[in-house]
Amino acid sequence: MLCLSSSLTWGAEPPQNLFESYRFVDLAYPLNETNQYWPGDDYTGFELKTIATIEKDGVLSKALSLPEHLGTHIDAPNHFEPNRPDVSQLTPEQLFGPGIVIDISLRAEMDVDTMLTTEDIKKWEKKHGHIPEGAIVVLKTGWGRFWKNTVRYQNRDARGQLHFPSFSAEAATFLVEKRKVRGVGVDNLSIDRGISTDFAVHHIINKAEKFGLENVADLDKLPARGFQVLVAPMKIENGTGGPTRIWAMLPK
Numbered sequence: 001m002l003c004l005s006s007s008l009t010w011g012a013e014p015p016q017n018l019f020e021s022y023r024f025v026d027l028a029y030p031l032n033e034t035n036q037y038w039p040g041d042d043y044t045g046f047e048l049k050t051i052a053t054i055e056k057d058g059v060l061s062k063a064l065s066l067p068e069h070l071g072t073h074i075d076a077p078n079h080f081e082p083n084r085p086d087v088s089q090l091t092p093e094q095l096f097g098p099g100i101v102i103d104i105s106l107r108a109e110m111d112v113d114t115m116l117t118t119e120d121i122k123k124w125e126k127k128h129g130h131i132p133e134g135a136i137v138v139l140k141t142g143w144g145r146f147w148k149n150t151v152r153y154q155n156r157d158a159r160g161q162l163h164f165p166s167f168s169a170e171a172a173t174f175l176v177e178k179r180k181v182r183g184v185g186v187d188n189l190s191i192d193r194g195i196s197t198d199f200a201v202h203h204i205i206n207k208a209e210k211f212g213l214e215n216v217a218d219l220d221k222l223p224a225r226g227f228q229v230l231v232a233p234m235k236i237e238n239g240t241g242g243p244t245r246i247w248a249m250l251p252k
């Protein structure tokens with residue numbers, strides 16, 4: 001009886017308890033017309049149009065248009081693989097999990113095409129401990145500091161080829177098969193490197209019905225581990241991704 005009544009009390013007042021015990025870091029950039037997005041041929045930028053004003057209509061209201069893969073967003077499993085869940089079908093069990101940050105930003109300063117290797121992951125584990133099952137592993141490449149600068153963020157060479165670091169196919173396979181991650185994320189445009197032509201990491205992640213997070217913000221505010229990640233994408237039916245709020249929940 002005691003047990004039941006205390007769980008009922010908690011159920012009535014969860015926010016107080018939650019914010020007494022945890023602080024939150026918002027890992028999403030605010031959506032606006034300067035947001036970075038995959039430079040695909042038919043992709044257009046962010047648009048927010050006012051369709052009613054308080055002065056004229058007694059209410060302020062706007063209409064929104066944007067590609068699914070703009071700004072801080074999720075890649076749903078159906079993005080690169082057929083017959084996989086769309087973004088609206090992802091559940092809290094798939095989207096909430098322990099967070100891990102692996103930092104390759106120093107190496108990325110010397111080599112913009114560098115990638116996370118299995119060796120890097122094993123080194124990280126030697127220092128910080130085993131990656132728990134169901135983790136959300138976010139790669140820090142240092143690209144966040146170029147967020148407001150499209151030229152630096154895309155980092156094209158003279159031929160127009162993009163150059164930025166990301167996961168290797170080998171590391172993605174290791175994280176999916178050996179560490180059973182919930183999903184992966186990165187602080188730049190893609191979970192595959194800028195020079196990738198086969199998008200192998202996207203295929204590996206999506207085939208396993210896992211998600212990718214791209215343009216994740218403010219990784220400087222996170223420790224290497226010891227926090228939870230709450231991923232909350234827009235619920236677009238048949239969507240292949242979409243704008244996503246991401247919160248890291250850290251014990252106080």
Ligand SMILES: [Zn+2]
Nearest residue numbers: 069074075214
């Ligand atoms: Zn995407």
